[in-house]
Amino acid sequence: MAHIQLDSDSLEKETTTLNLGPTHPATHGVFQNVLEMDGERIVSAVSTIGYIHRAFEKIAEHRPYYQITPLTDRLNYCSSPINNFGWHLTVEKLLNIETPKRVDYMRIIIMELARISDHLICNGILGVDTGAFTGFLYLMQERENIYEIYEEICGARLTTNFGRVGGFERDFNDIAILKTKKFLATFPKIMKSFEELFNRNRIFIDRTVGVGAISAEKALNYGFTGPCLRATGIDYDVRTANPYSSYNEFDFEIPVGTNGDTYDRYMVRNEEIWQSLRLIEQALAKMEKEPKGIFHADVPAYYLPEKQDVYANMEALIYHFKIVMGEVDMPKGELYHAVEGGNGELGFYLISEGGRSPYRLHFRRPCFIIYQAFAEIAKGSLLSDAIVTMSSLNVIAGELDA
Amino acid sequence: MAIATENLIADLQSTFGTALSNFEEPYGLLTFQTNKDSIIPVLKYLNENETYRFRFLTDVCAVHYPTTKELAVVYHVQSMENNFRLRIKVFIPESNPKIPTATVLYESANWQERETYDFYGVIFEGHPNLVRILNVDDMVAFPMRKEHPLEDPNRIDKNDTYFGR
Amino acid sequence: MSEIKIVSAPEGIEGAGFFATRLDKVVGLARSHSLWPLPFATSCCGIEFMATMGSHYDFARFGSERPSFSPRQADLLMVMGTIAKKMGPVLKQVYLQMAEPRWVIAVGACASSGGIFDTYSVMQGIDEIIPVDVYVPGCPPRPEAIIDGFNRIQDLVKSESMRRRNSPEYQALMTNYGIK
Numbered sequence: 001m002a003h004i005q006l007d008s009d010s011l012e013k014e015t016t017t018l019n020l021g022p023t024h025p026a027t028h029g030v031f032q033n034v035l036e037m038d039g040e041r042i043v044s045a046v047s048t049i050g051y052i053h054r055a056f057e058k059i060a061e062h063r064p065y066y067q068i069t070p071l072t073d074r075l076n077y078c079s080s081p082i083n084n085f086g087w088h089l090t091v092e093k094l095l096n097i098e099t100p101k102r103v104d105y106m107r108i109i110i111m112e113l114a115r116i117s118d119h120l121i122c123n124g125i126l127g128v129d130t131g132a133f134t135g136f137l138y139l140m141q142e143r144e145n146i147y148e149i150y151e152e153i154c155g156a157r158l159t160t161n162f163g164r165v166g167g168f169e170r171d172f173n174d175i176a177i178l179k180t181k182k183f184l185a186t187f188p189k190i191m192k193s194f195e196e197l198f199n200r201n202r203i204f205i206d207r208t209v210g211v212g213a214i215s216a217e218k219a220l221n222y223g224f225t226g227p228c229l230r231a232t233g234i235d236y237d238v239r240t241a242n243p244y245s246s247y248n249e250f251d252f253e254i255p256v257g258t259n260g261d262t263y264d265r266y267m268v269r270n271e272e273i274w275q276s277l278r279l280i281e282q283a284l285a286k287m288e289k290e291p292k293g294i295f296h297a298d299v300p301a302y303y304l305p306e307k308q309d310v311y312a313n314m315e316a317l318i319y320h321f322k323i324v325m326g327e328v329d330m331p332k333g334e335l336y337h338a339v340e341g342g343n344g345e346l347g348f349y350l351i352s353e354g355g356r357s358p359y360r361l362h363f364r365r366p367c368f369i370i371y372q373a374f375a376e377i378a379k380g381s382l383l384s385d386a387i388v389t390m391s392s393l394n395v396i397a398g399e400l401d402a
Numbered sequence: 403m404a405i406a407t408e409n410l411i412a413d414l415q416s417t418f419g420t421a422l423s424n425f426e427e428p429y430g431l432l433t434f435q436t437n438k439d440s441i442i443p444v445l446k447y448l449n450e451n452e453t454y455r456f457r458f459l460t461d462v463c464a465v466h467y468p469t470t471k472e473l474a475v476v477y478h479v480q481s482m483e484n485n486f487r488l489r490i491k492v493f494i495p496e497s498n499p500k501i502p503t504a505t506v507l508y509e510s511a512n513w514q515e516r517e518t519y520d521f522y523g524v525i526f527e528g529h530p531n532l533v534r535i536l537n538v539d540d541m542v543a544f545p546m547r548k549e550h551p552l553e554d555p556n557r558i559d560k561n562d563t564y565f566g567r
Numbered sequence: 568m569s570e571i572k573i574v575s576a577p578e579g580i581e582g583a584g585f586f587a588t589r590l591d592k593v594v595g596l597a598r599s600h601s602l603w604p605l606p607f608a609t610s611c612c613g614i615e616f617m618a619t620m621g622s623h624y625d626f627a628r629f630g631s632e633r634p635s636f637s638p639r640q641a642d643l644l645m646v647m648g649t650i651a652k653k654m655g656p657v658l659k660q661v662y663l664q665m666a667e668p669r670w671v672i673a674v675g676a677c678a679s680s681g682g683i684f685d686t687y688s689v690m691q692g693i694d695e696i697i698p699v700d701v702y703v704p705g706c707p708p709r710p711e712a713i714i715d716g717f718n719r720i721q722d723l724v725k726s727e728s729m730r731r732r733n734s735p736e737y738q739a740l741m742t743n744y745g746i747k
Contacts, residue, residue, distance in 0.1 A: 054684045
């Protein structure tokens with residue numbers, strides 16, 4: 001990118017090139033921006049991505065359906081259960097499996113915890129980028145509590161590989177329910193103290209209001225979804241537009257902003273955390289009304305049987321063998337299923353020709369589509385504003401490059 | 403207001419006639435096929451029509467069919483006001499994979515078309531900057547095509563006997 | 568008695584008001600308890616590193632209070648996450664900019680050996696381009712595992728000679744990688 005000639009009345013005669021390189025403390029992930037600067041102001045920005053391209057879509061064509069779940073973990077790794085369940089919901093749609101209500105409520109609890117976890121990282125890091133480290137420490141401590149809930153149920157902290165086609169691998173035990181209730185009881189206080197640090201903080205408001213604004217029409221044209229779109233005023237949420245996993249039975253609001261600037265994105269994420277807490281409470285209450293012990297649909301051909309049955313029962317052994325070897329009969333079909341990920345509409349476009357692996361699996365990744373707009377948003381702003389904007393768009397490198 | 407599927411199909415067929423074909427509804431999502439000369443007029447019609455208002459491009463991707471030597475470029479569009487989704491497929495030959503760009507209508511097609519070019523070699527005519535986006539810049543092959551191997555063929559440290567190949 | 572273990576002194580001769588030991592032991596002690604890491608976090612392991620830096624696991628108590636993002640001022644390059652072939656030259660450049668003494672820790676399966684991504688676009692382990700001192704397996708490794716890897720680096724730092732860059736093995740290693 002050559003230097004751009006500036007107007008004759010400017011102090012510099014041409015722009016300086018600044019490389020906001022792939023390794024940089026302020027870019028949360030590996031993407032590069034080559035900026036042309038007129039002093040402190042950005043004249044143009046060229047983004048380069050692909051520094052963590054791991055060829056997920058190619059791998060998916062060579063793996064049986066269950067081995068694709070760990071791949072989906074690593075898309076938006078801050079909220080991996082949502083990706084896992086999105087994939088399982090897609091496969092269930094292909095197979096026309098209907099999950100019992102209790103499974104849906106359990107899924108909602110975990111998905112909303114994942115959403116809270118994702119928004120906590122985004123807002124904590126936004127605080128760090130404006131120079132305020134304390135909020136980040138408060139929130140990371142709360143994320144440890146969420147990790148403990150995941151660990152109790154699936155065994156892993158971050159890349160969870162949660163669940164099975166048709167439900168979960170094990171029921172929520174008493175400790176998990178207790179930890180969730182404890183989280184619901186203790187988290188609001190920490191969230192309030194975080195909000196007290198930032199929401200009316202003079203410095204934070206100066207750094208974020210009016211910064212990185214995008215209008216609703218432009219956002220729609222760029223394909224924005226998720227909190228970045230809701231900050232511009234449009235209340236599109238996949239959970240209400242195309243409800244999945246019984247979201248239509250729940251009572252929650254969709255927070256929207258007005259200007260589409262960084263402050264609005266921050267506030268929308270905070271409000272979504274409060275709405276997620278409401279959803280978890282309602283889901284726990286509904287779950288307790290359902291008959292106990294149901295944690296998966298009755299689809300033995302696609303759901304890995306329990307280990308004690310595998311060692312005792314002939315059918316279970318056969319199903320176990322077939323599923324692990326990937327020799328399950330999958331129907332032919334083509335479908336697109338979307339879930340509301342932490343960052344927007346995460347879509348799975350699956351074409352199955354009946355084999356052990358998908359013929360084509362394409363991930364519609366919200367971060368990839370949102371980040372295109374960064375060059376236009378950053379134009380004309382100061383460098384420090386561009387950093388804060390990039391941080392509030394919540395670009396996760398795993399989802400960007402896939 | 404909602405869109406009735408039959409009305410939409412009838413309207414599209416009367417406007418575009420034989421350019422559209424293969425109307426089907428797999429898993430509840432209306433899908434049809436068109437050719438590369440009609441795709442932009444179809445998208446434009448769906449976008450500008452006041453009843454339909456398909457103003458959101460959800461996804462652009464491609465699929466490789468080596469048996470018929472074709473690439474299918476698949477567009478997913480949706481109308482948020484009517485809560486209606488649509489899938490449009492365009493089949494183009496492998497030997498001449500050219501198709502007009504959708505960036506004239508939707509900005510979100512920009513990087514998605516670059517990704518499709520990077521993976522499949524589909525050339526979007528009129529694209530402002532059709533270069534590779536995810537793979538290394540000096541790559542020559544198109545990795546998502548079925549004939550391209552998954553693993554790096556130049557590895558010398560992997561012993562295939564251990565992997566049962 | 569407190570449960571906290573404090574660092575034990577190296578072997579030496581102690582007397583009234585003096586402690587005599589070998590210089591490289593003192594230097595090793597000082598270096599190992601003030602390593603400034605460069606968190607080269609690319610993907611999921613980076614999030615586990617952020618959890619390690621948080622107050623629950625508190626990485627800073629080992630002396631890494633100041634993670635440096637500039638390679639010129641860092642001692643320890645912590646590569647956390649998948650390194651794609653596109654990122655390889657960037658990683659090599661960052662390593663070359665580090666001043667001696669420098670150590671490298673490969674955190675996670677992807678940095679150690681490519682992890683689950685055996686594809687055309689992922690480098691199968693960063694030891695294809697830079698020499699690695701400690702590998703921490705896991706996908707992602709728990710914060711306790713990352714801290715354990717860091718402790719192994721501390722052991723290495725304590726026991727190395729002061730100027731390992733002059734030793735013939737080190738020179739051979741560097742020429743192997745094409746680093747001058």
